[in-house]
Amino acid sequence: TMKxxxxxxxxxxxxxxxxxxxxxxxxxxxxxxxxxQTGDQASEETFELTFNYFGPEMIPxxxxxxxxxKTIEEKTNGRVKINxxxxxxxxxxxxxxxGTASGVADIAFVDAGLLAGQFDLNMVLSRFIPATPPxxxxxxxxxxxxxxxxxxxxxxxxxxxxxxxxxxxxxxxxHTVNKEVRVPADVKGMKVAVVGESARWFESMGAAPVGxxxxxxxxxxxxGLVGGQWAHWPAMFGFKLTEVTNYHTLFGxxxxxxxxxxxxxxxxxxxSLPADLQEILxxxxxxxxxxxxxxxxxxxxxxxxxxxxxxxxxxELTPEELALWEDSMKPINEEWMESTEAKxxxxxxxxxxxxxxxxxxxx
Numbered sequence: 547t548m549k550x551x552x553x554x555x556x557x558x559x560x561x562x563x564x565x566x567x568x569x570x571x572x573x574x575x576x577x578x579x580x581x582x583q584t585g586d587q588a589s590e591e592t593f594e595l596t597f598n599y600f601g602p603e604m605i606p607x608x609x610x611x612x613x614x615x616k617t618i619e620e621k622t623n624g625r626v627k628i629n630x631x632x633x634x635x636x637x638x639x640x641x642x643x644x645g646t647a648s649g650v651a652d653i654a655f656v657d658a659g660l661l662a663g664q665f666d667l668n669m670v671l672s673r674f675i676p677a678t679p680p681x682x683x684x685x686x687x688x689x690x691x692x693x694x695x696x697x698x699x700x701x702x703x704x705x706x707x708x709x710x711x712x713x714x715x716x717x718x719x720x721h722t723v724n725k726e727v728r729v730p731a732d733v734k735g736m737k738v739a740v741v742g743e744s745a746r747w748f749e750s751m752g753a754a755p756v757g758x759x760x761x762x763x764x765x766x767x768x769x770g771l772v773g774g775q776w777a778h779w780p781a782m783f784g785f786k787l788t789e790v791t792n793y794h795t796l797f798g799x800x801x802x803x804x805x806x807x808x809x810x811x812x813x814x815x816x817x818s819l820p821a822d823l824q825e826i827l828x829x830x831x832x833x834x835x836x837x838x839x840x841x842x843x844x845x846x847x848x849x850x851x852x853x854x855x856x857x858x859x860x861x862e863l864t865p866e867e868l869a870l871w872e873d874s875m876k877p878i879n880e881e882w883m884e885s886t887e888a889k890x891x892x893x894x895x896x897x898x899x900x901x902x903x904x905x906x907x908x909x
Contacts, residue, residue, distance in 0.1 A: 592625050593627070593819060594628075595652040597611060597629065597631065597655075598631050598637045598650075598655070600639040600760060601632065601633065601784075605784040606784075606837075606842065607807065607838060608632055610835070610838045611834060612630055614831050617833065618826060618827060621826045622823055631651070633761070636651060639759055642654050642660050643656070643707070646707060646811075646812055647706045647707055648706075649815070652811060653809055653811045653815075655809055656810050657806070658672045658742050658743070659742035662742030664705070665701050665705075666891055667891045667893060667896060669882055670691075670698075670893065670896045671712070671806045672804055673803070673804050673882070673897065674747060674803050675803060675875070676868045677717070678714075678802065678804060679907075681714055681715065684715075684804060684904065685713045685714040685835070686903075687904045688806060688900075691896070692712060694899075706814060710816075710828060711835050712809075713807055713808055713838060715780075716800060716801055716843075717800045717803055717804075718778045718805065719778070719801050721774060721782060721787060721788075721793070721795075722792070722795070723767055723770070723773050723793075725793065728861060728867055729870050729871075730870055730874045733748065734752035735752060735753070738754070738773065738775065738776055739776065740776040743882070746878060756772050758775075760785070763781070767790040774791070778842075779801075780842045782853075783845040783846075783852065784845065788849060788852040788856050792856075793859045793861060795863065798863075808831075808835065
């Protein structure tokens with residue numbers, strides 16, 4: 547029995563020696579010594595990031611976010627992998643900002659409604675105008691503004707966030723169930739599904755703004771919980787809302803008001819990435835945003851066709867009627883300007899610069 551024990555111990559020691567020898571052989575040899583080996587390991591460090599979008603994967607923001615994640619993995623040779631979460635499976639719509647700031651998500655798709663009430667200067671991107679320029683023009687202006695106005699990202703960095711990419715959305719129109727709307731007085735007393743800065747504008751006209759989650763848009767209109775929805779055509783198409791609305795008040799060709807969607811990144815995540823990876827992320831999300839603009843334009847056409855096929859009424863506003871809406875917008879713009887300047891932030895200068903850029907790209 548003793549022999550067996552010794553034999554077993556001897557075999558164990560031999561096995562251990564072989565394993566250790568194997569481990570030593572597997573360590574990568576470096577012609578430039580240990581320093582270079584450490585450098586190589588650092589440059590090949592991998593990053594697993596979490597991405598959050600409150601909407602479903604099959605509509606354009608979800609599709610293009612998925613494409614961006616694939617592109618990033620390819621272009622970084624697998625150094626960055628992005629795990630994507632859709633339909634509020636990681637963060638609810640309302641928790642997007644705080645959840646990304648705290649690192650539950652590293653990157654999030656956001657819209658203007660999410661930044662309203664959280665930030666001041668960045669709301670320059672949500673100013674009220676009765677007829678917006680084309681989406682591509684607004685996007686070019688927004689991107690240049692963010693790249694040349696450091697105060698915009700500085701404001702986000704105070705909450706541990708920063709911009710990765712931004713696009714201007716198509717402008718919004720008013721879609722109602724039972725009532726034709728032509729002038730601001732027509733919305734008095736009406737419950738309207740609207741969020742963010744626009745909710746304050748509707749409130750100033752005597753309407754009752756109601757915050758409705760994207761997944762509840764259809765049901766809230768169908769059941770009469772709201773009498774109208776302030777939305778752009780892609781949302782109307784994506785959520786099939788032309789089936790439950792009957793009137794569409796059109797603000798020019800492209801809708802009213804500046805608004806945006808885009809991608810925010812947790813600032814600690816951003817600063818942890820090497821510069822080459824930061825560049826790839828920005829390029830990929832800009833590219834995804836450009837794809838989203840094309841998809842939006844397609845959806846505008848499809849939504850209009852859908853509204854017509856449902857027998858809905860399209861209401862084209864006259865210049866005089868548009869002027870009344872513009873008058874209702876001015877106090878909201880002025881109030882934003884004054885309150886933001888009072889906090890020591892350059893609202894007027896940033897506003898002026900934005901509209902110079904819009905003019906520049908709208909030639």
